[in-house]
Amino acid sequence: MTPLGHLSVSYISARSISRISVPAVIIGGFLPDLDFLFVFFDWFNAYHHVTTHNVFYIGLAALTGYFLAEKKMRTTIAGSLLMGGFLHLLVDSCMDNNPTNGVGVTLLWPLYEGHFSPFNILSDSGVKAGWGEPLKMVKPMMIVVLYELPLYIATAILFLKSKRISIN
Numbered sequence: 001m002t003p004l005g006h007l008s009v010s011y012i013s014a015r016s017i018s019r020i021s022v023p024a025v026i027i028g029g030f031l032p033d034l035d036f037l038f039v040f041f042d043w044f045n046a047y048h049h050v051t052t053h054n055v056f057y058i059g060l061a062a063l064t065g066y067f068l069a070e071k072k073m074r075t076t077i078a079g080s081l082l083m084g085g086f087l088h089l090l091v092d093s094c095m096d097n098n099p100t101n102g103v104g105v106t107l108l109w110p111l112y113e114g115h116f117s118p119f120n121i122l123s124d125s126g127v128k129a130g131w132g133e134p135l136k137m138v139k140p141m142m143i144v145v146l147y148e149l150p151l152y153i154a155t156a157i158l159f160l161k162s163k164r165i166s167i168n
């Protein structure tokens with residue numbers, strides 16, 4: 001899934017739950033793809049969906065958020081970061097068109113290197129080097145964008161609706 005897709009999933013999910021921090025869910029949903037900072041390094045493809053796509057990384061992010069947050073917001077922030085992170089892992093495990101380093105995410109890495117993917121709605125992009133050739137991955141990502149289009153629209157509607165309510 002693209003970063004915009006993850007943002008949409010985080011936003012729509014967070015808006016459906018009360019007593020949760022929408023910004024923290026969005027940040028939690030973004031953090032697993034922080035490894036894209038290294039997309040132009042040769043080793044990136046082997047580690048994407050691995051080092052930052054597991055329960056320990058998500059837990060560490062939530063724990064960090066817990067201690068950085070104001071005391072009265074700690075549980076809310078940590079829970080929101082966890083929610084965003086787990087949604088990210090779930091979506092990436094079901095929408096992966098780059099099987100060159102395994103389909104899905106390594107949920108229990110580094111304890112277990114197997115990939116978790118209960119099902120995958122995308123097919124192989126055909127780019128054999130995967131993220132090893134990041135510019136060639138742009139075209140297969142267009143298919144992903146088509147899948148995500150309804151999420152973008154729903155996010156825009158929810159966002160605009162919330163702005164209208166807060167103005168009145």
Ligand SMILES: [Zn+2]
Nearest residue numbers: 032033088092
């Ligand atoms: Zn991801």
